[in-house]
Amino acid sequence: MDHISALRNVEEALRAFENGEADLATTQRRVQSVLQSYATEFEAEERRPYRAHGEAPADGVVVVAPDVETAKTRVLELTDAESSSFDVEPL
Incomplete structure (x- = not known):
């Protein structure tokens, strides 16, 4: 998952929370899942x-x-x- 995709997924989770489509616990799980995917798929030449x-x-x-x-x-x-x-x- 690239940086832009991760940000979009977090934005979607926050938007769902703000619109009342998700509760806080669900939003936290979604954001944590995005971050975990991003961290484990992180690719950089020197890091x-x-x-x-x-x-x-x-x-x-x-x-x-x-x-x-x-x-x-x-x-x-x-x-x-x-x-x-x-x-x-x-x-």
């Missing part, structure tokens, strides 16, 4: 998505980075997981 596996709060965090070390650094910065043990792997 890729990585998922952290290990102890909380890092476990399951997905970041985009050019390499494993940068991905680990980004997970640490986003989660304050200094005392957590985790690894990252490409999606």
Whole structure:
């Protein structure tokens, strides 16, 4: 899924919510689904998505980075997981 398609899908979900065609929980699921699809299909020449596996709060965090070390650094910065043990792997 490309960037423009992801934005359109999010806009559609928000429009349905605003028009009363969907409740908040449904809208959240739709937006999360779009984001998850976008993240797992993300394609860039010098970056890729990585998922952290290990102890909380890092476990399951997905970041985009050019390499494993940068991905680990980004997970640490986003989660304050200094005392957590985790690894990252490409999606």
